[in-house]
Amino acid sequence: MDLSQYAELFLAESREHLSACNQLLLEWERNRASPEPVSGLFRAVHTIKGMAATMGYGRVADLAHRMENLLDHLRRSGRAPADEIIQLLFRATDALEKAVGLAVAGREREADLSVLTDIDHAAIQTKPAPQPSALARHFAPEPAEDQSLPAASVASGASAARIIDVVIRSEAPLKGGRAMLAVRKLQTLGKVERVQPSVAVFESDDFDGRFVCELATAAAPAAIEAAVRSVGDVERVTVTGGAAADEVQVNPAESVAGGGRTRHIRVDLRRLDTLMDLIGELVTERGRLNEVAARWVGQDPEIDEVAIQISRLSADLQNEIIQARMTPVWQVFDRFPRLVRDVALQLDKQVSFRVEGKEIELDREILDALGDPLVHLLRNAVDHGIESPAERKRHKKNPEGEIVLAAVRERSSVAISISDDGRGIDRVKILEKAKREGIVGPHVESLSDDQLLRVLARPGFSTAEAVTSVSGRGVGIDVAMTRIRALGGSVEIRTEPGKGTAFVLRLPVTLAIVRALIAAVGQERYALPLTYVAETVEFGTVPLTTMEGRDAIVLRDRVVPLVDLRKLLGTNGGAPAPPPRRPVIVLEMGERRAGIVVDGMLSQQEIVVKGFDAPHGTLPVFSGATIMGDGVPALILDAAGLV
Amino acid sequence: MTEGSLVSARLLVFRVGTLACAADVDQVREILPRLPTTRIPGAPPVVAGLVNVRGTLVTVVEGWRALGLPPLSPTPSPDAGVIGSTIILELGKGEEPGNGGGGGGGGGGEAGKLIGFTVDEVVDMLASGETTLEDRKGLPGVDPTLVRAVGRRNGELFIVLDVAALLGPILPS
Numbered sequence: 001m002d003l004s005q006y007a008e009l010f011l012a013e014s015r016e017h018l019s020a021c022n023q024l025l026l027e028w029e030r031n032r033a034s035p036e037p038v039s040g041l042f043r044a045v046h047t048i049k050g051m052a053a054t055m056g057y058g059r060v061a062d063l064a065h066r067m068e069n070l071l072d073h074l075r076r077s078g079r080a081p082a083d084e085i086i087q088l089l090f091r092a093t094d095a096l097e098k099a100v101g102l103a104v105a106g107r108e109r110e111a112d113l114s115v116l117t118d119i120d121h122a123a124i125q126t127k128p129a130p131q132p133s134a135l136a137r138h139f140a141p142e143p144a145e146d147q148s149l150p151a152a153s154v155a156s157g158a159s160a161a162r163i164i165d166v167v168i169r170s171e172a173p174l175k176g177g178r179a180m181l182a183v184r185k186l187q188t189l190g191k192v193e194r195v196q197p198s199v200a201v202f203e204s205d206d207f208d209g210r211f212v213c214e215l216a217t218a219a220a221p222a223a224i225e226a227a228v229r230s231v232g233d234v235e236r237v238t239v240t241g242g243a244a245a246d247e248v249q250v251n252p253a254e255s256v257a258g259g260g261r262t263r264h265i266r267v268d269l270r271r272l273d274t275l276m277d278l279i280g281e282l283v284t285e286r287g288r289l290n291e292v293a294a295r296w297v298g299q300d301p302e303i304d305e306v307a308i309q310i311s312r313l314s315a316d317l318q319n320e321i322i323q324a325r326m327t328p329v330w331q332v333f334d335r336f337p338r339l340v341r342d343v344a345l346q347l348d349k350q351v352s353f354r355v356e357g358k359e360i361e362l363d364r365e366i367l368d369a370l371g372d373p374l375v376h377l378l379r380n381a382v383d384h385g386i387e388s389p390a391e392r393k394r395h396k397k398n399p400e401g402e403i404v405l406a407a408v409r410e411r412s413s414v415a416i417s418i419s420d421d422g423r424g425i426d427r428v429k430i431l432e433k434a435k436r437e438g439i440v441g442p443h444v445e446s447l448s449d450d451q452l453l454r455v456l457a458r459p460g461f462s463t464a465e466a467v468t469s470v471s472g473r474g475v476g477i478d479v480a481m482t483r484i485r486a487l488g489g490s491v492e493i494r495t496e497p498g499k500g501t502a503f504v505l506r507l508p509v510t511l512a513i514v515r516a517l518i519a520a521v522g523q524e525r526y527a528l529p530l531t532y533v534a535e536t537v538e539f540g541t542v543p544l545t546t547m548e549g550r551d552a553i554v555l556r557d558r559v560v561p562l563v564d565l566r567k568l569l570g571t572n573g574g575a576p577a578p579p580p581r582r583p584v585i586v587l588e589m590g591e592r593r594a595g596i597v598v599d600g601m602l603s604q605q606e607i608v609v610k611g612f613d614a615p616h617g618t619l620p621v622f623s624g625a626t627i628m629g630d631g632v633p634a635l636i637l638d639a640a641g642l643v
Numbered sequence: 644m645t646e647g648s649l650v651s652a653r654l655l656v657f658r659v660g661t662l663a664c665a666a667d668v669d670q671v672r673e674i675l676p677r678l679p680t681t682r683i684p685g686a687p688p689v690v691a692g693l694v695n696v697r698g699t700l701v702t703v704v705e706g707w708r709a710l711g712l713p714p715l716s717p718t719p720s721p722d723a724g725v726i727g728s729t730i731i732l733e734l735g736k737g738e739e740p741g742n743g744g745g746g747g748g749g750g751g752g753e754a755g756k757l758i759g760f761t762v763d764e765v766v767d768m769l770a771s772g773e774t775t776l777e778d779r780k781g782l783p784g785v786d787p788t789l790v791r792a793v794g795r796r797n798g799e800l801f802i803v804l805d806v807a808a809l810l811g812p813i814l815p816s
Contacts, residue, residue, distance in 0.1 A: 277698065280698070281697075281698040284698070524681070524682060568684075569684040570684055570685075610698075610699075610700050611700075612693055612700040612701075612702065613702055613756055613757075613758075613814045613815065614683065614686075614702075614815065615683060615686040615687065615690045615702055615813050615814055615815075616686075616687070616812070616813065616814070616815060617685050617686050617687050618683050618684070618685045618686050619684045619685035625681070625693055625700050627695045627698065627700075631679075631695055632679045632681060632695065633681040633693045633694065633695050633700055634681060635681065635683070635684075635693070
């Protein structure tokens with residue numbers, strides 16, 4: 001069977017289990033006495049092992065198997081594990097994650113399995129007093145053991161088997177034949193081993209109709225039971241061990257019913273992208289239809305009705321598909337507790353890390369692109385933000401620092417903040433350095449939050465006293481800011497000496513379709529997403545001033561610098577003279593504002609954001625383009641490039 | 644670049660101003676009438692703008708400017724309707740980019756990038772073997788780094804354009 005089509009699925013599912021492993025290890029590290037994490041870990045690793053074996057990834061399966069072995073010992077010992085064991089399990093989880101990635105890439109041979117020696121060594125040390133194997137216990141003389149098999153002992157054998165216990169009805173004729181058939185059926189699902197009593201006994205007159213075997217299979221317990229029951233005259237089937245649960249007693253009547261709960265399927269993201277593109281075209285054509293309908297409505301009023309219906313339907317469709325692309329932020333955030341822990345450990349810091357607003361949703365594409373910038377900022381927070389425990393004590397702070405990663409839904413954007421209660425950024429030091437490097441003039445006396453961020457975000461600017469392996473190489477904030485801006489988002493910083501620093505990232509909820517103002521500049525049209533539009537005012541109705549040599553307006557006692565799009569975009573040629581009262585669109589990104597001067601406002605509508613290969617030299621103020629109702633493209637202005 | 648790879652290719656022959664040119668058919672995605680373009684502020688003058696090709700945005704290059712030719716008729720008469728065509732080319736597919744001129748662009752590996760190229764008239768399509776190509780670098784008045792070969796059709800010479808060398812440098816790699 002060609003399994004390559006399942007490779008992506010294997011990767012996705014394994015990653016979920018590995019993420020769970022990391023969460024559980026963190027929990028276990030904090031609370032060593034808790035029995036839950038080890039059971040969860042065991043299940044997760046066991047599942048990966050089963051899937052890897054099915055896929056033929058021998059090295060992955062082997063590594064998982066040996067981890068499972070160690071976990072089984074730990075689980076049965078019931079004792080709190082030593083710190084080395086936890087650290088070893090973290091390393092083993094990392095190795096497993098790498099091996100999974102390599103296996104899917106067809107490079108399983110390259111997997112580094114050096115951790116195996118330590119795992120095996122630890123497994124020997126943690127091995128509890130010898131106990132009879134699962135099967136031996138099953139057939140042990142004590143009737144109590146016979147009834148139900150403790151799950152803990154299931155996986156002590158070498159195979160990942162489920163244990164199948166079959167009882168043929170005592171009144172049934174040919175009990176041996178039935179049992180034989182049942183074994184054959186099981187063989188269609190996987191490898192059958194350790195049939196007890198042996199198959200030879202089935203034919204004897206003494207055979208009482210009961211047998212037990214191990215089955216290495218990926219099939220669900222329900223499927224296993226169904227296979228056995230299909231031979232007829234089966235009184236009882238018990239499936240134990242395996243991936244899904246510690247012990248599953250399957251009742252066919254229950255297993256058939258799947259209704260009532262929300263059902264999910266996995267969909268290739270490219271499918272959703274294509275769907276989104278198609279909807280985008282539909283939205284564009286809808287705009288055209290509305291224009292045509294407006295022209296013909298005099299002749300036949302029905303066309304208007306149809307156009308309205310089509311509009312409504314495509315809007316609903318668009319909404320649904322946007323919803324389908326939405327992904328809760330925990331899918332990316334869940335790997336950060338482990339990251340923060342590792343970095344803190346490396347730097348001898350004590351950090352408690354909290355995540356808030358895990359359920360907030362963002363478009364999958366934005367969320368995926370957000371991972372790296374957040375890693376940068378979190379590393380920064382641990383490295384530069386949080387002080388060493390000794391320094392914190394000196395300042396009468398809790399030796400354990402706190403970092404909070406929070407997602408909050410705002411109007412049409414999501415704000416993600418990374419805040420620490422550390423030392424804050426030393427403005428004086430930054431200012432000195434900025435002066436030395438000629439970033440700010442020598443006369444500047446202090447930096448506002450906004451100026452501070454601009455200085456920090458300069459490529460190569462670093463304040464780290466010593467360059468550590470964690471951060472401080474002068475990459476980080478600039479990379480993070482570039483990425484966030486590329487997503488149509490903004491970055492804001494707040495910092496207070498001795499109290500801490502917070503970075504706030506604001507992102508649009510979805511990239512694909514946004515509401516925008518369509519502005520006229522000369523004879524050209526430009527789209528300006530409403531996400532950052534605060535208000536519009538009319539030029540000439542508000543007081544004028546200048547700010548740092550730029551024209552500006554005064555709006556409710558605040559000076560807002562102006563950007564004249566005619567000048568910026570080089571509008572020329574046959575463009576008519578600008579109207580006397582030009583509209584000013586006020587953009588607001590966090591603390592920053594700018595007034596965009598245009599010639600006119602044409603409409604407000606939903607636009608489909610599309611990328612284009614910008615030729616060399618293109619002004620860096622566009623986030624994409626859209627296709628207008630008449631089929632002609634219009635460029636989309638990037639608020640972050642303007643304010 | 645060997646002569647053999649040229650002879651085996653089918654060629655689309657078109658005219659830019661008075662110059663007869665050709666491009667490898669494998670690099671031609673489609674031929675469209677001239678489409679309304681949207682100016683891209685900041686882009687070099689050789690870029691005519693952005694067009695909508697059934698929902699995909701494509702940057703279009705003005706053919707005569709790219710080849711350094713004088714404009715034929717600056718203002719086409721309105722009665723003539725839409726003059727010329729836009730050829731949609733796929734870069735980074737087919738031949739490797741030329742190693743002369745602007746250092747080539749694109750490069751293999753990635754999926755092809757689309758770019759439009761305006762011409763005055765699409766003339767013909769030549770099947771393989773219908774023409775003999777000479778590995779001659781250009782004709783007078785044409786930048787030799789943009790020319791892959793020279794061919795002959797009905798007695799008239801035409802140049803086979805090195806599309807990647809011509810258009811690759813315009814787009815970011």
